[in-house]
Amino acid sequence: xxxxxxxxxxxxxxxxxxxxxxxxxxxxxxxxxxxxxxxxxxxxxxxxxxxxxxxxxxxxxxxxxxxxxxxxxxxxxxxxxxxxxxxxxxxxxxxxxxxxxxxxxxxxxxxxxxxxxxxxxxxxxxxxxxxxxxxxxxxxxxxxxxxxxxxxxxxxxxxxxxxxxxxxxxxxxxxxxxxxxxxxxxxxxxxxxxxxxxxxxxxxxxxxxxxxxxxxxxxxxxxxxxxxxxxxxxxxxxxxxxxxxxxxxxxxxxxxxxxxxxxxxxxxxxxxxxxxxxxxxxxxxxxxxxxxxxxxxxxxxxxxxxxxxxxxxxxxxxxxxxxxxxxxxxxxxxxxxxxxxxxxxxxxxxxxxxxxxxxxxxxxxxxxxxxxxxxxxxxxxxxxxxxxxxxxxxxxxxxxxxxxxxxx
Numbered sequence: 315x316x317x318x319x320x321x322x323x324x325x326x327x328x329x330x331x332x333x334x335x336x337x338x339x340x341x342x343x344x345x346x347x348x349x350x351x352x353x354x355x356x357x358x359x360x361x362x363x364x365x366x367x368x369x370x371x372x373x374x375x376x377x378x379x380x381x382x383x384x385x386x387x388x389x390x391x392x393x394x395x396x397x398x399x400x401x402x403x404x405x406x407x408x409x410x411x412x413x414x415x416x417x418x419x420x421x422x423x424x425x426x427x428x429x430x431x432x433x434x435x436x437x438x439x440x441x442x443x444x445x446x447x448x449x450x451x452x453x454x455x456x457x458x459x460x461x462x463x464x465x466x467x468x469x470x471x472x473x474x475x476x477x478x479x480x481x482x483x484x485x486x487x488x489x490x491x492x493x494x495x496x497x498x499x500x501x502x503x504x505x506x507x508x509x510x511x512x513x514x515x516x517x518x519x520x521x522x523x524x525x526x527x528x529x530x531x532x533x534x535x536x537x538x539x540x541x542x543x544x545x546x547x548x549x550x551x552x553x554x555x556x557x558x559x560x561x562x563x564x565x566x567x568x569x570x571x572x573x574x575x576x577x578x579x580x581x582x583x584x585x586x587x588x589x590x591x592x593x594x595x596x597x598x599x600x601x602x603x604x605x606x607x608x609x610x611x612x613x614x615x616x617x618x619x620x621x622x623x624x625x626x627x628x629x630x631x632x633x634x635x636x637x638x639x640x641x642x643x644x645x646x647x648x649x650x651x652x653x654x655x656x657x658x659x660x661x662x663x664x665x666x667x668x669x670x671x672x673x674x675x676x677x678x679x680x681x682x683x684x685x686x687x688x689x690x691x692x693x694x695x696x697x698x699x700x701x702x703x704x705x706x707x708x709x710x711x712x713x714x715x716x717x718x719x720x721x722x
Contacts, residue, residue: 371403372628374621375423376458377416377433380538381408383568385591385613386434389459392617393432400625411502411538413440420444424451429628432456432471432620437504439463442642454627457641458620461506465644468627469635471620473611474650475507479514479563481655482588485607486561489586492522494560495531497551499544499573501565503535511565511590531555536569544572552580561586567593567608574604592656592665594675601658601679608656610664616651623649662686 376393378386390406397404405423409416416436423431424447431448433455435441441457442464448455454468461470486496498515501508512533522528532551536543548562557580564570570589577585589596590609599605626633638645656664662683665671673683 371401372430372625373403373405373423373426373428374430374432374624374628375405375407375419375428376620377419377423377431378406378408379416379434379436379460380411382410383539383566383591384593384595385567385611388613389434389617392614393621396618396621397624400621402621402625402628409436411436413437416441417443420447424448424453428453430454430456430624432458432624433462434459435462435505438506438509439504456620456623456627457646459507459616461639461641463642465642465646467641467646469623469633470639470641470646470648471616471623472507472648472650473616473653475510475653476514478565478590478609478611478653479511479516480518481514481609481653482511482563482590482607483515483518485588485655485657486563486586487518487522489606490528490560493527495529495551495555495558496560497548497562497573498530498533499547499562499564499569500533500535501539501569502537508535508539508565515563528560531559539566539568541568541572541575544569545576548573548576549580552576552582557582559585562588564589567591567596570596570605570608571599574599578604590653592670594671597656597661597665597671597676598678600656601661601676601682603658606657610654610656610668610670612651612654612668612670614669619649619651658682 374397376390378389380386381390386408394404394406405426405428407419407423409419413436416433417440420431420433431444431453433441433444435444435457438461441462445455445462445464445466449466455462457467457470457472459472461472496519498512500512519528519530523530531554532547534543534547536547544564551559559577559582562570562573562577562585564573564587567589568591570587573587577587586606587604588607588609589605590611592608592610596605596608600608623633623635633647635647635649637648637650639648640646654664658679659682661676661679663686666673666676666683673680676683
């Protein structure tokens with residue numbers, strides 16, 4: 315695997331995963347998300363593409379924490395597209411990662427008549443107040459992408475963030491032989507996505523850290539998931555270790571770019587770097603060999619499912635969702651969308667064939683894409699999304715312990 319060029323969390327404890335409960339058991343994956351959308355459409359006799367007047371279209375709000383990152387533009391785009399198909403009127407706002415601003419936005423959209431507030435909280439704990447405000451106004455609230463620490467949330471739609479961390483850590487173990495110094499770049503403190511990705515990383519690395527084969531030399535949270543802060547964290551780790559780094563695992567694409575900038579400036583090659591979100595810049599880096607892997611968190615099924623849930627809730631219609639997750643001491647209905655590892659060898663099938671990115675957005679991947687097309691035409695199987703780079707080495711997977719009553 316081409317790479318860019320050495321533990322536990324700060325509390326020293328074993329990371330734990332929030333439990334998703336199946337009632338009855340189902341697989342909570344992308345096909346399940348599509349099935350949910352179909353069930354909602356069937357139940358509502360909706361999926362209406364008519365063009366009702368604004369007066370007849372229920373208002374729903376989409377409150378994102380930020381539009382700064384490339385992926386959040388996609389969240390807004392796909393949510394608005396699906397909402398329009400479902401005959402909804404959307405009030406879309408972004409809070410610039412400011413808790414006070416987001417609280418004011420919740421109050422504003424409720425005053426403007428929003429029947430459902432779909433919110434990506436700037437802070438998991440602080441957002442519990444949004445639930446109380448929405449219900450007091452007779453509105454429903456959907457936690458989007460990130461959890462809200464309240465058992466009264468009406469629905470939760472998210473990627474399987476824990477699995478993002480598992481995929482990153484497994485790939486790092488494969489690339490490094492499970493040895494060396496590791497840097498973990500976590501997102502903003504208080505964000506459930508940052509907490510879940512990091513837990514996935516820590517759980518998977520734990521056996522190697524416990525026996526002293528891998529050492530977590532730096533683990534920092536970064537406000538607003540800022541690339542420039544991640545750059546400084548990696549610079550500090552380089553100085554601390556004399557440049558002896560084996561892997562850098564970043565909770566998102568932007569922080570991975572900051573890490574790459576620091577490694578480039580230090581002249582370090584061969585460091586394993588992982589990111590998440592599959593921004594076009596990072597996928598190009600993967601094809602160039604500057605970055606090792608990305609994790610695709612496909613936005614279309616996530617935003618589509620959220621819009622479908624919002625449409626049903628806005629019209630008081632049933633949502634066929636049998637999966638639940640524990641938040642704030644209670645069970646909340648949930649859809650968890652599948653994620654996939656992106657490597658230079660599977661970039662076509664993961665990000666291009668899925669429609670997540672266009673081939674013309676990936677000039678550095680042109681050769682890989684052409685080769686994959688030739689292989690497919692010739693009947694050669696492409697690499698699967700999570701296929702290990704060195705299949706002859708077994709990678710132990712730590713089983714997560716359930717965190718009953720825990721919300722991050």
